[in-house]
Ligand SMILES: C[S@@+](CC[C@H](N)C(=O)[O-])C[C@H]1O[C@@H](n2cnc3c(N)ncnc32)[C@H](O)[C@@H]1O
């Protein structure tokens with residue numbers, strides 16, 4: 001029995017460039033269009049939309065199958081979506097001009113495709129060709145560098161409502177031919193469109209990369225562009241076991257971009273953290289290395305009785321002050337400039353937060369920090385660590401494993417750690433009832449109670 005009235009499978013099989021495939025003929029746009037229409041018409045409880053792999057009919061893509069009847073559609077375009085929803089999904093009348101029901105021809109095409117595919121795979125295997133997966137990983141830096149350079153040059157803002165290469169090149173003070181080459185690559189990456197020599201931002205680029213856009217991520221992403229230079233030292237850092245000094249020190253602009261990057265992430269995660277910890281009995285919070293103060297701001301907003309102290313380094317505190325003042329919550333938040341590893345942390349806190357902090361420090365530094373935090377907590381107060389937590393043999397999750405290298409190239413002793421390490425340090429520092437709380441996204445909480 002089918003759990004849904006209709007179950008739609010849309011092929012989204014990615015294939016190497018130049019090989020015909022449903023995505024290159026527009027299957028993602030069809031899928032998005034279907035999803036939008038299904039939501040808009042309140043049909044999401046009756047209709048299941050699923051992506052699927054190659055059905056061997058790639059020259060006729062985008063291919064889509066509608067079950068339980070098993071109606072096959074070919075060459076579907078996003079402009080066909082509302083007709084399919086109206087006729088087929090709402091009135092049980094398939095759109096005949098797109099239906100493909102020549103079963104013998106479909107079968108023959110699919111079998112031929114399968115045989116060709118297997119022959120190509122065998123030939124590649126014999127020739128010792130580098131697998132696509134490895135090739136993509138190895139060349140992954142090219143798209144990444146392209147976007148980061150575009151952000152550094154603020155090219156998306158320069159595109160504005162649409163402009164030619166010469167105009168854009170002049171606006172970003174760049175070499176005309178080189179700017180055009182970069183713009184063409186951005187078109188190939190699907191971040192910009194080009195029509196009649198005029199470049200325009202896609203909806204995504206306009207939303208996330210353009211100066212005045214509400215969701216502009218550029219400042220935060222410029223921190224990633226800064227970190228790029230550190231990653232170039234990875235080979236030497238692995239040889240020497242620590243970060244390698246580079247010329248590009250942390251200027252005020254570097255620090256502002258870093259905190260902006262932290263803020264983007266922290267603002268999204270702060271409600272999750274507040275909800276996971278709860279606010280019952282919470283009056284005094286210490287936010288160590290609070291950055292933009294996003295977590296303290298979220299806690300302070302839960303009740304006028306909550307007071308937060310944020311401790312950060314002198315270069316960051318003026319930025320924190322701005323963020324807190326913009327949030328209109330300055331009366332509940334005090335800022336302290338200092339060093340969390342050596343300063344007296346105070347006393348009587350209900351919660352001490354270490355959000356994205358422990359990965360900057362060595363094992364010994366974290367142990368010492370946990371001991372100091374234990375002394376600064378009130379009875380039954382909680383130490384909360386939020387970080388990318390590795391599995392027991394430290395081989396994943398991928399983000400945490402890569403982030404550990406990020407710390408190798410960027411800090412003297414930092415790394416990602418696993419749950420056993422965090423719990424052990426908490427236990428040694430005198431914490432009880434140590435638990436891990438999973439949050440959606442890449443970082444989790446480890447919480448210990450000061451009994
Ligand atoms: C990765 S950021 C995390 C910021 C914030 N907790 C968040 O999650 O958005 C690390 C923060 O710790 C601060 N920091 C680094 N070393 C510190 C130290 N020794 N004492 C106080 N703050 C420090 C940095 O300035 C920065 O704001």
Ligand code: FES
Nearest residue numbers: 011022054055058
């Ligand atoms: S890629 Fe869609 S059928 Fe082959």
